[in-house]
Amino acid sequence: MSHSTDQIRNVAIAGHGQTGKTTLFEHLLFAGGVIPRAETLESGKTTSDSSPEEIDRKISIHAAMGHVERSGVKINFFDTPGSSDFSGGVILSFRAAEFALLMVDGKSGVQIETVKLWRNLDGQGKPRGVFITKLDNDQADFSKVLADIKEKFKVDPVPITISMGAGGAFKGVIDVLHEKAYLLQGDALEKESPIPDEFKDALAAAREKLIEAAAEGDDALMEQYIEKGSLSPEEIKKGLIAALAENKYVPAFAGAPLKNAGVIPFIDFVADAAPNPKTAKDTMLNSEGKEQPVAIDPGKPLSALVIKTAYDQFSGKLSWIKIVTGKLAADSETINVTENKKERIGKLYTCQGKKLEEVKELFAGDIGIITKSATLKTSDTLAAADAGLTFVPLRLPEPVHSIAVNATAKKDDDKLGEFLVRAAEEDKTFRYHFNGETKETVISGMGELQINIILDKIKTNQKIEVETRVPKVAYRETITKKAGAEYTHKKQTGGHGQYGKVVLEVAPLPRGEKYQFVNAIFGGAIPKNYIPGVEKGVVEGMAHGTMAQYPVVDVEVKITDGKYHPVDSSELSFKLAARNAFRDAMRQANPTLLEPVMTLTVFVEEKYLGDVMSDLSGKRGKILGQDSAGGIAEIRAEVPQAELLRYSIDLRSITSGTGSFNVAFSHYAPISGRIADDVIKARETFKVQEADE
Numbered sequence: 228m229s230h231s232t233d234q235i236r237n238v239a240i241a242g243h244g245q246t247g248k249t250t251l252f253e254h255l256l257f258a259g260g261v262i263p264r265a266e267t268l269e270s271g272k273t274t275s276d277s278s279p280e281e282i283d284r285k286i287s288i289h290a291a292m293g294h295v296e297r298s299g300v301k302i303n304f305f306d307t308p309g310s311s312d313f314s315g316g317v318i319l320s321f322r323a324a325e326f327a328l329l330m331v332d333g334k335s336g337v338q339i340e341t342v343k344l345w346r347n348l349d350g351q352g353k354p355r356g357v358f359i360t361k362l363d364n365d366q367a368d369f370s371k372v373l374a375d376i377k378e379k380f381k382v383d384p385v386p387i388t389i390s391m392g393a394g395g396a397f398k399g400v401i402d403v404l405h406e407k408a409y410l411l412q413g414d415a416l417e418k419e420s421p422i423p424d425e426f427k428d429a430l431a432a433a434r435e436k437l438i439e440a441a442a443e444g445d446d447a448l449m450e451q452y453i454e455k456g457s458l459s460p461e462e463i464k465k466g467l468i469a470a471l472a473e474n475k476y477v478p479a480f481a482g483a484p485l486k487n488a489g490v491i492p493f494i495d496f497v498a499d500a501a502p503n504p505k506t507a508k509d510t511m512l513n514s515e516g517k518e519q520p521v522a523i524d525p526g527k528p529l530s531a532l533v534i535k536t537a538y539d540q541f542s543g544k545l546s547w548i549k550i551v552t553g554k555l556a557a558d559s560e561t562i563n564v565t566e567n568k569k570e571r572i573g574k575l576y577t578c579q580g581k582k583l584e585e586v587k588e589l590f591a592g593d594i595g596i597i598t599k600s601a602t603l604k605t606s607d608t609l610a611a612a613d614a615g616l617t618f619v620p621l622r623l624p625e626p627v628h629s630i631a632v633n634a635t636a637k638k639d640d641d642k643l644g645e646f647l648v649r650a651a652e653e654d655k656t657f658r659y660h661f662n663g664e665t666k667e668t669v670i671s672g673m674g675e676l677q678i679n680i681i682l683d684k685i686k687t688n689q690k691i692e693v694e695t696r697v698p699k700v701a702y703r704e705t706i707t708k709k710a711g712a713e714y715t716h717k718k719q720t721g722g723h724g725q726y727g728k729v730v731l732e733v734a735p736l737p738r739g740e741k742y743q744f745v746n747a748i749f750g751g752a753i754p755k756n757y758i759p760g761v762e763k764g765v766v767e768g769m770a771h772g773t774m775a776q777y778p779v780v781d782v783e784v785k786i787t788d789g790k791y792h793p794v795d796s797s798e799l800s801f802k803l804a805a806r807n808a809f810r811d812a813m814r815q816a817n818p819t820l821l822e823p824v825m826t827l828t829v830f831v832e833e834k835y836l837g838d839v840m841s842d843l844s845g846k847r848g849k850i851l852g853q854d855s856a857g858g859i860a861e862i863r864a865e866v867p868q869a870e871l872l873r874y875s876i877d878l879r880s881i882t883s884g885t886g887s888f889n890v891a892f893s894h895y896a897p898i899s900g901r902i903a904d905d906v907i908k909a910r911e912t913f914k915v916q917e918a919d920e
């Protein structure tokens with residue numbers, strides 16, 4: 228069945244690992260009548276953790292989608308992974324959903340990944356709620372976690388449901404909005420019941436707060452509230468809808484989804500008051516690359532964004548799409564604007580986990596699946612016609628962990644290549660590239676866990692044996708003072724000889740300027756037609772420096788003089804002369820090695836700050852700055868890349884797996900002493916292969 232835009236809600240469930248996201252998702256489907264019973268995580272049979280790697284590891288790795296119906300409203304839910312290794316699944320879900328729900332453990336309170344997700348949502352101004360969960364656990368405390376949220380995020384969440392007791396005395400929740408109690412019923416769904424006397428005061432207080440939040444919805448409601456001191460149920464609902472769409476308050480929910488507690492009133496709230504897609508916007512780029520907002524609007528021609536690509540054993544390629552404007556019909560002609568190609572749509576689907584359900588059409592705001600698409604890739608724009616507009620691609624973080632990999636048997640090279648292409652398409656945070664300089668295929672991602680899962684698939688599913696190594700660092704060489712040299716290439720072999728003499732000077736350039744070639748020849752000492760040969764020789768000389776055969780950068784090379792022979796000179800002779808002259812000059816110009824330095828940003832709980840700092844100083848890091856908010860410290864530093872090749876592993880052991888980081892290339896910096904000696908030594912067996920010797 229298809230739903231109109233007004234009858235669609237999209238919710239991304241996110242939060243720190245192990246906070247019960249997958250369990251909530253499962254119980255949402257159970258409460259919505261989609262599945263006959265809720266499976267436990269331990270059984271490996273949940274709807275959302277359905278891939279072999281998820282069942283194996285008992286954690287969510289991919290984003291999963293499912294939906295329930297409530298009062299004619301279709302609610303699409305995304306279950307997302309909690310580990311920052313799989314943040315790709317969170318990014319696409321946040322893009323597609325108008326409302327995010329952050330799960331917070333009722334005992335542990337706000338944990339580090341949740342803080343990062345909160346900041347991400349702040350960056351997008353996206354409406355969000357918090358679900359305080361596992362209240363059936365000993366030491367769980369709804370009010371304490373609310374206070375923790377208030378302290379860490381500087382917002383005062385508005386309880387939509389409140390907890391009746393906690394731990395062993397947990398009885399269920401009260402729906403503050405609808406003034407109903409829901410009592411636990413063992414394994415069955417929670418049941419509506421009269422409000423127990425002991426919680427009536429708590430309800431009254433929560434109700435007061437909720438009405439205040441609703442009054443913020445618009446000015447007329449606020450006036451009404453100030454005048455009368457209250458609002459009608461209809462006004463409350465209207466106010467809550469408006470205030471949440473504008474991200475003016477954060478609704479809070481209580482529950483223990485594993486025991487079916489707090490699930491039904493949460494669904495009711497989403498159906499009643501979560502943002503209607505029409506209140507949200509996406510962003511497109513025009514042909515000049517300028518951003519422009521696009522409202523989610525069924526009244527316009529079709530435009531849709533591909534948010535995910537997956538490959539399913541039975542259905543083949545699956546393209547998840549969010550319809551932003553208009554509607555998409557099965558059996559229709561569309562255009563992949565990004566690829567500038569026609570895309571014929573066959574069947575259309577929605578899904579419950581990996582189970583597909585056919586639909587005839589999808590309206591703006593909805594999310595569905597196209598199978599076996601010919602041209603679609605993640606982030607592509609699908610439209611009725613090419614209007615010169617494409618959606619802003621998913622904003623993905625830079626990889627932080629890399630490993631060099633090659634097939635043990637040469638014959639598997641192509642198969643490995645094909646697998647990597649597909650893996651990178653399925654998970655946009657996973658990348659691979661061939662580094663021509665170090666002659667390595669390097670695979671990169673958001674962490675060791677993500678990379679290990681890819682390696683497992685290569686070995687187990689693809690049956691390709693591979694070797695892995697820590698990737699090599701791309702060092703550079705440069706000079707630190709001016710010098711000059713001359714070289715005469717002369718050979719007499721039989722008839723025709725070879726002759727060319729080049730005199731040149733080298734001088735250091737500022738860091739990052741790479742290379743400049745200056746022809747300062749006067750009076751035709753080297754004829755013009757040989758100058759390209761001279762420059763080729765210089766460029767070849769710079770490809771492998773004299774210290775450790777690394778490329779030479781930031782050097783000006785000035786050709787000042789030379790000599791030619793009317794018969795024996797050739798481009799080749801001048802090239803060889805220039806190459807050797809350059810090397811001789813470089814040796815005298817006080818050469819030095821350069822190493823890549825990265826900008827590193829680390830996020831850790833404050834208690835680990837000291838350990839992280841001392842580890843960074845042991846890694847030759849330079850601390851640039853440090854901030855703290857909500858118990859989470861953010862450290863910015865410059866650290867040589869050579870020290871960071873295994874940082875995701877180091878940081879995990881320092882912070883018991885709670886820390887995370889970003890890295891980006893910053894600049895090249897000179898190295899000397901023992902560090903440089905080690906680099907040179909490691910390169911001793913490196914052989915340069917050059918033509919024309």
Ligand SMILES: Nc1nc2c(ncn2[C@@H]2O[C@H](COP(=O)(O)OP(=O)(O)O)[C@@H](O)[C@H]2O)c(=O)[nH]1
Nearest residue numbers: 244245246247248249250268361483484485486
């Ligand atoms: N006691 C209790 N345990 C829960 C509840 N929800 C989830 N869990 C358990 O917490 C663990 C992690 O749950 P999961 O749904 O995988 O968390 P996720 O990593 O956030 O998806 C599992 O062992 C669940 O059984 C709950 O409401 N109460």
Ligand SMILES: [Mg+2]
Nearest residue numbers: 248249286287
């Ligand atoms: Mg999960």
